[in-house]
Amino acid sequence: MTLNERLFIIVPLLSLLCNLFLFLTALSTKKDRLVYAFIALLGSFTMWSGGSLFMRLQLAPGASFWYMVSITGIFLVPFLIYNFIYRFTSTRAPFSHIVQGIIWLVILLLNAGNVFITDPHIVTAGHETRFEYGVSVWCFIPILMAAYTLLASWRLAYKSCQDGHSDISQFTPMLIGVGVMFACTLSATLPQMVSLPVDTFSCLVNAICLYYMLYRRRLVPLRSFTTNGPVFAIALTCATVLLISVYRTADNFYALYFDAYLPYKTIVFSVAASVLTVFLFCIVRRLMTAILLKGAEQQNEELRRFSTDVNKTLSLEALLNLYRDYLQHSMPGYTARVFVLDSRTGCYDMRGATEMSVACRDSFAADDPLMAWLKSRGCCAQYAEFTRSRHFRALWQKEKDRLEQMRVELLLPIMSGSEMTAVALFSRQDDAPRRALSQERLGMLDSVAAVLAIALNNASLYEALRKKAQYDPLTGLYNRSYFQEVLQNDFTLAHHAQLSVLIISFDDFRLYNELYGAAEGDHILKRFADALRVLVGSRGTVARYSGKEFIVSFPFCPPDTATDCAEKARRWLEREVVSAGSGPRRFLTFSAGVSSYPTCARSVEELLTYAGMAVYSAKNNGKNRVCLYTPEPEDKRIAKSYASKRALADSCSSTIFALTAAIDAKDHYTFSHSQHVAEYAAALATAAGLDNEHVEIVRQAGLLHDIGKIGTPEAILSKTGRLTAEEYTIIKQHVEASTAMIRYLPSMDYVIPSVLGHHERWDGKGYPRGIAGEQIPIGARCLCLADSFDAMVSRRSYKEAMSVERALREIEANLDTQFDPQLGKLFIELVRSGKLPVHTDAPPEP
Amino acid sequence: MTFEEKLKQCPAAEVWQEYCGFLDLSLPEYMQIQKRLVMEQVELMAACPLGQRLFRNGVPRNVEEFRTMVPLTKFDDYADVLLPQREEMLPAKPVVWLHTTWEGGDFPSKRAPYTESMLEAYTRNILAAMILSTSKGRGQFHVRPGARVLYSLAPMPYATGMFPDLIRPQLRLRFMPSVREARKMSFGQQTRLGYKLAVKHGMNLFFGMSSVLYGATRSLDSLAGGGGGGLKMLWGISPRMLVRLLSALYRCRRDGTPLRPRDLFKLDGFVCVGTDTALYKNELAEAWGIRPLELAGGTEPSCMGTETWSKNGLVLFPDACFYEFIPEHEYARELEDPAYTPRTYLMDELVAGQKYELVITVLKGGAFLRYRVGDIYRCLRLRNPEDGLDLPQFEYVDRIPSVIDIAGFTRITKREIEKVISLSRLPIAHWFAVKEYDADGHSYLDLYVELDNEDAGSAALTKQILQEHLSIYFRSYDGDYKDLKRLLGMDPLRVTVLRTGTIEAYTRRTGRTVLPVGAPREVVLDILHLQDTLGEGGDVQ
Missing domain, CATH: 3.30.300.30 (ANL, C-terminal domain)
Structure with a gap:
């Protein structure tokens, strides 16, 4: 066989296989009209190449048949190219399309009748077999028609580019294919080329070019090569070729060694062929996957790993680090800068870059046109596209220069719903190759961005909740619970140095609220918080400690710093609130207390307690001042405190008297009852070893413990019969009523714990809180005994007075249930020993 | 990428979007661009001696403050800086100075500095106008590289003289006569030679002053070297133009009508500038077979407005100047009482049909703040549903009454x-x-x-x-x-x-x-x- 003969078999065979392969590949993709048009075109190429090959090989049913297949394929090509472009450009010209189709159908029918090409026959000269044919005068009709159809195709493509629907570069592969086809067709007329299979070669080139064209439009992905159809076609072809080449050897081998099994030869060979085909199918499939899907699988793996990693964390920093690592790995040659939305300012602040040398101090303003454009676009975009947008016109020159300096090429918005939570800007590194990113890579960036967006959203929600839990919503300062964490940290840090704590408490703030309204109160708290934050600056941490209290931690600062800050805050308050404006003069002051480590406190708890005590001291000493806590001897402190409480009680005695007298008007038992209870409880407290200050508190609590009865209906107070459940509920409310009234007595709130707990029981069955045992303040336990005893030995409207002894027995019986057993025994002893004089309405016991 | 490269490599829709995309802006979007850019100008001005002089009441922090704190200005406020070309006083370094004569003013001429950014915007806007001059609808245009342009505008250092210099690096056009030749000629010689060359070789685009165009249209024969020119005129004429000329002459003789430009030329685009354009437009459209596209501009504001494909009203470019408008009753009151300071209104506060005196702040490092150009415009409509425009359109009325x-x-x-x-x-x-x-x-x-x-x-x-x-x-x-x-x-x-x-x-x-x-x-x-x-x-x- 000569070289030419071999070429005439090899080239059409290659072309046939390639077209067949593409044909099967296209069949396995998602089909639409365009893909169908492509399949039809591949079909015509296959007919052309296959017909030509089989005609040469003179396979059955004969050369004439294969000639007809081949020539039909050739005649179909112009119209099918037109049809392909028609679909590719989405043109709407059905009339022209149908008319051309009909004309070509007629031409095909005429061709079947050998109107254009006459007398096709095989000529054998020596070893060479040639196919010869004649041309009729009517041949110019299909030639002109082909030229017209191809020009019409070109016109469609050109018009589509002109109208902006397509880009001329999209048609480049097709132009190359058609160019090769023309070149081959023309060269076939040259005597030197007559003996070469240039026509089928052009089929091969055309098919590949068109496939590339569709691939670029993402209509036929590379992965479709790895589907079963094409892979099986390759395996079958290889198995067939292999079998043909080794058939004789295998046949001889079988005859030599398996002579006995000669009748089974066909079955053995068939099974062997099948096994070989399956084996080759597996190998080819694995190879194709490795070659074509390696990149895609790698990308999928990266995406999967990234998704898994980001789902494991709620930390913004960790997420950004993961994203940075991903970009470093998957975008070599590019520097990425990641900007994250700060929900408070609305700005996009740079939070990371894939290059260590890039400084992270950049930011985009909330109204930056680039950000607005990216948000409206919502997916990956080239910077050049932005420069063409109308948003670009709104950029300042320095903003343009900055982007130019960054050499931004690619922009990636990270969208969470309609909100753009972050933006990644990619710039090409100097040494990176000037190669455009593939569509797959861009798609992958969008996919990763989508995963990141969800994670960022979760992280920001978590961050917001965490911040919400740390901040006071009104002032924006840290709240009490978070401050305690901060203080603990400061204490740990300043363990070998100093730490000062300042507590600021507004004086008579409730009064201020009532005078000027709660809104004004909130306003001044907010302004004061802002001012205090500025005054403290970076020296410490400010928090809102309670409704009217602020607290500041000054690590590594002496108490003077805190005192100085408090004084400045006082001056600010004086300037901004008291002396400000032309309206009525408003009064608002604060008392502040300072404590410091290690001079006066040894722990965080002590710092807080002592600072609180200093505030208390400042309030007791006339308010509107700053007190520094200084440790004093305990007895001196107690004596001082007792004196102050006593003085306070004396100053309030007229108020207390007036209140109890008011009760007397409703329930005259109560007046003397309060006096008696105060007396008994104070005696019991003294006997129990409480200090003078505490005894004074108990005494005052005794005087005030029933003042809440002023709000109890007289009918219930003086009812002689048994109280109904409803009435009992009402009378139980006098405890809360008493505490509510005491809160209005100036600076006597220290009696509240005793008053509030005087109806609690040792076994926890009392009211209002149902606390038990030593949870009940000792003052309240004293009051409980004194109150019960006096109630028993006094005459009431609903009962006669009980004898003292009986009352004591009653107490004795209820020790461990109603009364504190220790105190109860002590009280009984006090009465029985006569140390506690008893006021009783009961007749003396016989 | 130059404009020509874009024309070749990018889809037409992208080119349209880049240059004429501003026509898709809504009025709030337009105002956002205006307000953003004027604050850039404020920042630049605040850093230069000229700006500090004008910001004597303090540096404005927003547009409202800008309009209340900065006084309305006239050329007299800048003359001591601009006439001696004192660059150190300006907000940005100028790359070119344009002049115009002003015999009626206190100074013989006016000068305006142009920065690189201004020229960039000027180029984009002039190319947008060129696209629009050839367009028949949104997104449909026909600008081709190598087109022949008859250029009949005042030369450098007038503002219109910049057009060829700005366009040439972006698009290969064949100016008639060539820019180099034109610079050696007077305006009149340039126009006459341009017409002769147009008759010989044809033309695709025409840039001209309305009054000159009008005059030329009425005496086409003489300008084209016709009349007794005869055979001399035919020397060197291209075959295509020869066929057109002969067939036009035949038709005119047959119908007894004078030779009109439309008989000779098939223009892709027709751009005219200058006052009184409105008076000539209909007649020019009739004579040339294509309606001229009017541009608005001047030495101080550069190219600041263009008509669209319907050639029926100017749209002002959002990035050339920041525009304020003095209503007719306000400037009339000022004429009667020169001490009165008229109020200005912004683009989104206008009334359709009302006449306004234009006040501009030149953006991108320009020298003029709240500058009274001395031009009166009428707001034709606030939006144009037919063209799908959501922006006000204007027509040039005249100079202010005192000019x-x-x-x-x-x-x-x-x-x-x-x-x-x-x-x-x-x-x-x-x-x-x-x-x-x-x-x-x-x-x-x-x-x-x-x-x-x-x-x-x-x-x-x-x-x-x-x-x-x-x-x-x-x-x-x-x-x-x-x-x-x-x-x-x-x-x-x-x-x-x-x-x-x-x-x-x-x-x-x-x-x-x-x-x-x-x-x-x-x-x-x-x-x-x-x-x-x-x-x-x-x-x-």
């Missing part, structure tokens, strides 16, 4: 007329001047004069003598005025002699003084009626 603009060539003011009268030493006691239009649509200056009592009866001082005398002095005093006669062949001055005492009588009767320049039409009519009722001594009969 008489003749055919876009010269701007005559009270100061100039006073100067000419004093130079002429004619015994003119009172005068006032108004702008009028003749039957051909040409504008002219109508000067109403009253002679001194003792000369009023002199037969020697006829209207004709006065006119010739004043014309001579106008021509010698104002170079642009001289060009009017030379280029357009028109005499822009007419003198009307009033009976002595008429103006005083009018003032006595109505209590209103007659504005020396730009008196309303009804005042002129009242004066003419009053003149008929006056006796010899100026008494009312």
Whole structure:
């Protein structure tokens, strides 16, 4: 066989296989009209190449048949190219399309009748077999028609580019294919080329070019090569070729060694062929996957790993680090800068870059046109596209220069719903190759961005909740619970140095609220918080400690710093609130207390307690001042405190008297009852070893413990019969009523714990809180005994007075249930020993 | 990537979007761009001595403060910086200085610095105008590299002279005559040679001043070297143009009609600039077979507005200047009371049909802040649903009443007329001047004069003598005025002699003084009626 003969078999065979392969590949993709048009075109190429090959090989049913297949394929090509472009450009010209189709159908029918090409026959000269044919005068009709159809195709493509629907570069592969086809067709007329299979070669080139064209439009992905159809076609072809080449050897081998099994030869060979085909199918499939899907699988793996990693964390920093690592790995040659939305300012602040040398101090303003454009676009975009947008016109020159300096090429918005939570800007590194990113890579960036967006959203929600839990919503300062964490940290840090704590408490703030309204109160708290934050600056941490209290931690600062800050805050308050404006003069002051480590406190708890005590001291000493806590001897402190409480009680005695007298008007038992209870409880407290200050508190609590009865209906107070459940509920409310009234007595709130707990029981069955045992303040336990005893030995409207002894027995019986057993025994002893004089309405016991 | 590369490599939709995408802006989006860019200008100005001088009330922090704190300005406020070209005083380094003559002002010319950013915007906007001139609808345009352009605009250092320099690096166009040749010629020579070349080789685009275009259209034969040119004209003519010319001449002879430009040329785009464009537009469209696209601009504001594909109203570019508008009643009040400061309004506060004086702040490092250009525009409509525009459209009306603009060539003011009268030493006691239009649509200056009592009866001082005398002095005093006669062949001055005492009588009767320049039409009519009722001594009969 000569070289030419071999070429005439090899080239059409290659072309046939390639077209067949593409044909099967296209069949396995998602089909639409365009893909169908492509399949039809591949079909015509296959007919052309296959017909030509089989005609040469003179396979059955004969050369004439294969000639007809081949020539039909050739005649179909112009119209099918037109049809392909028609679909590719989405043109709407059905009339022209149908008319051309009909004309070509007629031409095909005429061709079947050998109107254009006459007398096709095989000529054998020596070893060479040639196919010869004649041309009729009517041949110019299909030639002109082909030229017209191809020009019409070109016109469609050109018009589509002109109208902006397509880009001329999209048609480049097709132009190359058609160019090769023309070149081959023309060269076939040259005597030197007559003996070469240039026509089928052009089929091969055309098919590949068109496939590339569709691939670029993402209509036929590379992965479709790895589907079963094409892979099986390759395996079958290889198995067939292999079998043909080794058939004789295998046949001889079988005859030599398996002579006995000669009748089974066909079955053995068939099974062997099948096994070989399956084996080759597996190998080819694995190879194709490795070659074509390696990149895609790698990308999928990266995406999967990234998704898994980001789902494991709620930390913004960790997420950004993961994203940075991903970009470093998957975008070599590019520097990425990641900007994250700060929900408070609305700005996009740079939070990371894939290059260590890039400084992270950049930011985009909330109204930056680039950000607005990216948000409206919502997916990956080239910077050049932005420069063409109308948003670009709104950029300042320095903003343009900055982007130019960054050499931004690619922009990636990270969208969470309609909100753009972050933006990644990619710039090409100097040494990176000037190669455009593939569509797959861009798609992958969008996919990763989508995963990141969800994670960022979760992280920001978590961050917001965490911040919400740390901040006071009104002032924006840290709240009490978070401050305690901060203080603990400061204490740990300043363990070998100093730490000062300042507590600021507004004086008579409730009064201020009532005078000027709660809104004004909130306003001044907010302004004061802002001012205090500025005054403290970076020296410490400010928090809102309670409704009217602020607290500041000054690590590594002496108490003077805190005192100085408090004084400045006082001056600010004086300037901004008291002396400000032309309206009525408003009064608002604060008392502040300072404590410091290690001079006066040894722990965080002590710092807080002592600072609180200093505030208390400042309030007791006339308010509107700053007190520094200084440790004093305990007895001196107690004596001082007792004196102050006593003085306070004396100053309030007229108020207390007036209140109890008011009760007397409703329930005259109560007046003397309060006096008696105060007396008994104070005696019991003294006997129990409480200090003078505490005894004074108990005494005052005794005087005030029933003042809440002023709000109890007289009918219930003086009812002689048994109280109904409803009435009992009402009378139980006098405890809360008493505490509510005491809160209005100036600076006597220290009696509240005793008053509030005087109806609690040792076994926890009392009211209002149902606390038990030593949870009940000792003052309240004293009051409980004194109150019960006096109630028993006094005459009431609903009962006669009980004898003292009986009352004591009653107490004795209820020790461990109603009364504190220790105190109860002590009280009984006090009465029985006569140390506690008893006021009783009961007749003396016989 | 140059404009030409974009035309070749990018889809047409992308090119349209880049250059004409501003037409898709909504009014709020437009205002957002304006307000953003004016704050850039404020920042630049605050850092330069000129800006600090204008920001004497403090640096504005937002647009509202800018409009209240910065006074309205005129060229006088910048003259000491711009005329000596003191670059160190400016907000950004200029790369080119443009000039314009201003004989009527306090200074002989005006100068405006252009920064690199301004030129960038200027280029984009002029290319947008070129695209729009060839467009027949949104996104449909036909600009081709290598197109032949007849360029009939004032040369450098006038603002229109920048067009070729800006376009050439972006798009390969064949200017007729070439830019290098044109620079060696006078404006008149350039126009005549351009026409000759156009007739020989054809043309695709035409940039020209409306008044010059109009004049050229009416005398195409003479400009094209026709008339007796005959065979000489045919020498070197391209076969395509020869066929067109011969067939056009045949048709004209057959129908007995004059040769019109539309018979010879098939223009892709037709751009015109200058005052009085509105007057000529219909006739130009009829003559050329394509409606001209009008541009708005000037030395100070650069190219600031263009019409769209429907050629029916100007849209102002959002990134050329920040625009404010003084309504008619406000500037009229200022004319009566010069101490009054008129209020300005923004683009989103306009009323359709209302006339406004334009106030601009040149963006991107320009020198002018809240500058009164002296142009009056009418807001035609606030949006144009037919064209799918959500932006106001304007038409150029005229210069402000105190300036008489003749055919876009010269701007005559009270100061100039006073100067000419004093130079002429004619015994003119009172005068006032108004702008009028003749039957051909040409504008002219109508000067109403009253002679001194003792000369009023002199037969020697006829209207004709006065006119010739004043014309001579106008021509010698104002170079642009001289060009009017030379280029357009028109005499822009007419003198009307009033009976002595008429103006005083009018003032006595109505209590209103007659504005020396730009008196309303009804005042002129009242004066003419009053003149008929006056006796010899100026008494009312």
